[in-house]
Amino acid sequence: MNQEQLQQLTEQISQQFFKKPFRHKAVFNDRLKTTGGRYLLHTHHIELNRRSFVEHGKDELIGIIKHELCHYHLHLEGKGYQHRDRDFRELLQQVGAPRFCTPxxxxxxxxxxxxxxxxxxxxxxxxxxxxxxxxxxRYVCGICRGKLKKEEGKA
Known part of the structure; x- marks a missing residue:
């Protein structure tokens, strides 16, 4: 999957599940190591981990895109977009997005x-x-003030 296909897929998912357009960029970021994707607050772009797609397939990628679109749409609407917010958790449930991606x-x-x-x-x-x-x-025993000696046999 290339960048254009990813952008089209993200726009399609946004229209289908959220009934709202996605007007920013969705890109693969190969530097992501432990997360499936992230929503950037300042630019409103979405970055996705290519390895999640390679290892787990298109269904996992769609789940991650839905998750990031929840952050995106709630942030633009001025609602609670963080993981701990009720608005976010309710929207995740409505669109069937996972709370966490597969490791x-x-x-x-x-x-x-x-x-x-x-x-x-x-x-x-x-x-x-x-x-x-x-x-x-420099140090002595805390009990009898005797000298300390490194045990050679153990380490």
Whole structure:
């Protein structure tokens, strides 16, 4: 699907479901990573994620366009256009638009592995686990004021 077809589809959906014209631009924005689309308040344009169309098909794209058109038409009418507003939620329900888009498979939600640092008190034997490394010559045990030593075997 190219930009012209996307523009025509958006105008058609606006007329069909909202009975109002869409007079601005609808474009694919390939820099969008986690969202299906967005409505720009200042320019009134709609940007859509091409990967949502590629991965989930035309039906998902139509749902995202309906969602963004809800923002668009309510904003231009001066009504509540944000997700938390009643006007927005009611219009979503009327036109059958999804509140959230289907998550993308290509976006890898990786949890960053945290390297832990282990310390032991030479006086009382208390174990300390920290996410950040620290200078053992500057800090002492909180219980007995003994010296701390990094445990070599663990990390």
């Amino acid at each position: 993308l498979k290509t976006v890898q939600h990786r949890k960053k592995t945290v390297k832990l640092h282990y310390y032991i008190c030479t006086g009382c034997g208390k174990h300390y686990t920290r996410k950040r490394r620290f200078d053992t010559s």
